[in-house]
Amino acid sequence: MTRFKAPNPDFEAETRASFDRQGAMRHLGAKLGVVEPGHVTIELPYREELSQQHGFFHGGITATIADSAGGYAAFTLFPPGAAILTVEFKINLVAPADGELLVASGRVKKPGRTLTLCELEVSVVKGGKVKPCAYGMQTLMCLEPRGDLPAG
Amino acid sequence: MTRFKAPNPDFEAETRASFDRQGAMRHLGAKLGVVEPGHVTIELPYREELSQQHGFFHGGITATIADSAGGYAAFTLFPPGAAILTVEFKINLVAPADGELLVASGRVKKPGRTLTLCELEVSVVKGGKVKPCAYGMQTLMCLEPRGDLPAG
């Protein structure tokens, strides 16, 4: 597991503050878990409001928490005041997201001044058993501090 | 624009019924628009509950309605009773989803017995002006009718 050093001493507080501004995370019921340099996890308990037509977690919802996990993983390595943008992501849904909890993990694979690459993994927990249900890759962009966007 | 013929005469009713079973679409406030053979649109009005940290639509939410639009576009060309599965999708977020409405469009690019490829496009409407904010590609799988899964 690659180890990174965060250039921003307040990376954890700023990550948590930015996450709290995401109305979508609150609306889904997602909670931030681990916030380490280059690694962030998000947990999402099951509710019928998150389902697709067969009652499992919707693939887009799986993608949504994976996108936020990867975005914040990259953000932990940004300089103070920078903003983050998802350029693109790709996700493979390898098993039905059938369970009581989703855990998304984003890890920085290759940091960069402008672009950062993250790998995404989402597992579903059912009856205490953890099973990967999605894998992804995500490209993120660092926007230097500027007047019109708050950090995050 | 390629024209397809739906093998299932009830494709529209079955698509709408399956969409109505997606708790996630209801929770987000998304509505099904066009349902034609190989083409489906979904509309999603803005709410603070769908936002990322800067107040725009969250990229994962954009991806979620794109995933459903593409999935149902493929589903319109499936035989009666078949179920649908997203294998993977990739999405580029090319502009901030800043506006009062998102419109996702899924179109079948290449239908197949087992795998179908769709292209995805999401536009954001702001003050009546329509602007593309995301483009994607999606691979879907057709599961033949079987006992343990309802159609859809």
Next chain:
Amino acid sequence: MTRFKAPNPDFEAETRASFDRQGAMRHLGAKLGVVEPGHVTIELPYREELSQQHGFFHGGITATIADSAGGYAAFTLFPPGAAILTVEFKINLVAPADGELLVASGRVKKPGRTLTLCELEVSVVKGGKVKPCAYGMQTLMCLEPRGDLPAG
């Protein structure tokens, strides 16, 4: 079909000169076709040297000419002296590339100062019949003119 205006009056000559420096294109036997603002095609006649295990064009070779076509499509819209970099691409191989000629087409979908998105399409020609065999999306980066890299 979106129409673009090239900011570089010498875009065609510079595109052709850059293509001619790609040893890989020469080694494969690929030829540059259309070079218009935001649109480039590449043709590749079949040779056994380009095959996969069943004798068709190798999927990686298909991807290689698609990558160059999209890269040069983006390059046609760059300012003079800029260099181009493929950030990432994704390709779906939707039919066997079985035929005597491959034609790859790259089109700019969304130009940008830093990042450009292209869509890729590759068709195979067999007995005069043209059939799409691959679709893709590609993200490219514009590197401003600098001392250590020639244009292209």
Next chain:
Amino acid sequence: MTRFKAPNPDFEAETRASFDRQGAMRHLGAKLGVVEPGHVTIELPYREELSQQHGFFHGGITATIADSAGGYAAFTLFPPGAAILTVEFKINLVAPADGELLVASGRVKKPGRTLTLCELEVSVVKGGKVKPCAYGMQTLMCLEPRGDLPAG
């Protein structure tokens, strides 16, 4: 590192035989390295014939050996006589492929009866130093033994 068991006792010989039928690998000068259940590597020494416009390995060539490495990694876990098809792949080119040797590694991330997901990594070796230059994901399909396609 996940360990897999190959259902085909002749997986290594059949993988090597199939690789030898790929005219493209021979034309590029690529050699098969490790062939283990769920893991295959391919090496490709630098030649000017593999270059892009700045003299580095062409991104498409990088993708080509990654595609073959992942395809054969999946193939090692297929039943005897099955054929393999790349459904799609996505690759991020994270550093210039500037060096004397490329090494592509394909690893099965999630095997399946019909679809298999692989992760791809390509490193470039320069003056003895190894540096990752590309990461990817790839979806493969297993075609059951049938008359019109040889195994591989």
